[in-house]
Amino acid sequence: MSGRIAVVTGAGSGIGRAVTRALLEADFRVVLAGRREDALRETADGHPHALVVPTDVTVEAEVEALFARAVAEWGRVDLLFNNAGAFGPSASAAEIALDDWQHTLDVNLTGSLLCARAAMRAMIAQQPSGGRIINNGSISAHVPRPLSVAYTVSKHAISGLTKSIDLDGRAHGISCGQIDIGNARTSIMSEVGASSGALQPDGSRRVEPTFDVADAARAVLFMAQLPAESNISTLTIAAAGMPFGGRG
Numbered sequence: 001m002s003g004r005i006a007v008v009t010g011a012g013s014g015i016g017r018a019v020t021r022a023l024l025e026a027d028f029r030v031v032l033a034g035r036r037e038d039a040l041r042e043t044a045d046g047h048p049h050a051l052v053v054p055t056d057v058t059v060e061a062e063v064e065a066l067f068a069r070a071v072a073e074w075g076r077v078d079l080l081f082n083n084a085g086a087f088g089p090s091a092s093a094a095e096i097a098l099d100d101w102q103h104t105l106d107v108n109l110t111g112s113l114l115c116a117r118a119a120m121r122a123m124i125a126q127q128p129s130g131g132r133i134i135n136n137g138s139i140s141a142h143v144p145r146p147l148s149v150a151y152t153v154s155k156h157a158i159s160g161l162t163k164s165i166d167l168d169g170r171a172h173g174i175s176c177g178q179i180d181i182g183n184a185r186t187s188i189m190s191e192v193g194a195s196s197g198a199l200q201p202d203g204s205r206r207v208e209p210t211f212d213v214a215d216a217a218r219a220v221l222f223m224a225q226l227p228a229e230s231n232i233s234t235l236t237i238a239a240a241g242m243p244f245g246g247r248g
Contacts, residue, residue, distance in 0.1 A: 001011075003027060003028075003029065004027075004028050004029070004075045004078040004079060004126075005019065005028070005029050005030075005070060005075070005076055005079070006023050006028045006029070006031070006077075006078065006079040006080070006081065006224070007030075007031045007033060007066065007067065007070055007077060007079070007080045007081070007115075007119065007148035008020045008023070008029045008031070008032055008033065008050050008080075008081045008083060008084050008151040009033045009034065009055070009057055009080075009081070009082060009084035009111070009115055010033075010034055010057075010083040010084035010085060010136075011030075011032035011033055011034050011040055011043050012032070012034035012035070012036050012039030012040045012042070012043055013039055013043075013082070013094060013186070013187060014036075014186035014187055014188060014213065015083060015136065015144070015184060015186055015213060015216055015220075016034065016081070016083045016084070017043045018213045018214055018216065018217035019081055019083065019216075019217045019220045019221070020032055020043050020044075021043065021045075021217070022214075022217040022218060022220070022221045023079075023081075023221065024047050024049055024050060024223065026221055026224075026225065027049075028049070028137050028224075029049040029050075029074050030047075030050050030051070031051045031053055031056070031066070031069070031070045031073075031074075032044055032050055032051065032052050032053065033052065033053055033055040033057065033066050033084070033115075034084065035054065035055070035056050035124075036054070036164060037052060037054040040052045040053075040054065040115070051069070051070070051074075053065075053066050053069050053070075054112035055095070057084045057104045057107065057111030057112070057114060057115055058107055058110060058111050058114075059159065060114055063111075063114040063115055064118055065244070066115075066118070066209070067115075067119060067121075067122050070122070071122055071126075075126075075245055076122070076126040076131075076178060077119055077122040077123060077126070077131055077132070078123075078131050078132065079081055079131060079132050079133075079136050079224050080116065080119040080131070080132075080133045081132065081134050081136070081220060081224070082112045082115050082116060082133060082135045082136060082183070083134065083136040084107065084111055084112075084115075085107060085108045085111075085112075085154075086103070086104060086107045086108060086151075087103075087104075087151050087188055088103070088108075088148070088150040088151045088154075089104070090147045090148070091147055091149065091150070092146075092147050092149060093149045093160070096149055096150060100150060101150045101164050102248070104150035104151060104154055105150065105153070105154050105157075108151070108152045108154035108158070109157050109158065109161070112135060112158060112161060113161060113162045116133055116135075116161065116165055116216065119131065119133055120133075120165070120168075120169060120172070120174055123169075123172065123173075123174050124172045124174070125202060126242065128173075129172050129174075130144055130172060130173025130174055130223065130228060131173070131174050132174070132175050132176070132177075132223075132226075132228075132231070133165055133169075133174065133175070133176040133177075133226060134176070134177055134178070134179060134220060134223050135158050135161065135162045135165075135176065135177070135178045135179075136158075136178075136179060136181065137155050137158045137159060137162070137178045137179065137180040137181075137234075137242060138151075138155040138158075138180055138181065138182070138214075139157040139180055139181070139183075139236070139238060140152045140155040140156075140160050141156055141158060141178070141180050142180065142236075143244070145198070145199065146199050146200070146201055147199065148152030152166075153157075158178065159178060159234075162176050162177065162178040162233070162234075163176075163233075166231070166233065168179075173228060175228070177223055177232045177233050177234065177235065178209075178233070178234050178235070179219060179220055179223065179234075179235045179236075179237065180234065180235070180236045180237075180238075181216050181219075181236075181237055181238070182236070182237070182238030182239060182242055183208055183209060183211060183238060183242045184210065184211055184212070184213040184215070184216045184237075184239075185210045185211065185212060185213055186213050189210060198242035200243065206243065208239070208241075208242050208243060209239040209240060209241045209242045210239050210242075211237075211238075211239040215237065216237055219235060219237045
């Protein structure tokens with residue numbers, strides 16, 4: 001397991017930061033991708049097996065350069081944690097502006113496809129071929145929050161992307177799984193107000209339970225460290241007691 005090469009997108013904060021550090025502690029070499037170089041360097045904290053590559057996942061050329069850099073530096077790509085994302089606007093399907101809709105899908109869905117495509121190409125070309133992709137879905141891949149149409153649709157689509165990658169990668173030894181995380185304590189939780197009173201389906205607001213993001217990182221690490229003959233297709237980890245089934 002030691003010395004495997006991982007690429008983590010959205011590595012500058014939150015779940016991406018926690019997963020990056022967990023992978024480094026587990027002897028992975030990690031390529032950190034994200035838009036903010038200073039945040040990526042803070043995550044890396046000078047670790048000798050961390051490589052910072054500022055990247056906007058919505059820009060095709062930058063994604064291609066990211067994976068080319070990973071291969072140039074360390075020879076191969078064994079793991080992609082497809083994590084970069086944005087919660088998007090608070091809006092219903094009747095209200096959302098087209099630009100807001102498009103931006104959310106560009107980051108969460110098209111960005112994930114671009115990274116998966118580049119990772120698959122590297123994994124197919126390398127010797128020995130193969131690798132693993134883990135997509136960060138969300139509880140919203142199962143049930144929505146109120147007024148989150150763009151984010152919810154993007155995360156439902158990630159489930160389809162995960163299944164397609166796993167099927168299309170089968171002949172090349174590439175597996176793909178999805179982790180759906182609910183209410184890990186990260187900055188994105190402040191956007192939905194889970195710690196101060198998140199909007200519920202009945203119009204009320206409720207302070208929701210959260211859990212340590214390190215627990216989510218350990219779950220991703222467990223998926224990442226499976227032998228090639230095994231794959232977790234979907235894994236859900238959520239704060240105990242959070243409104244999940246029916247959102248309350």
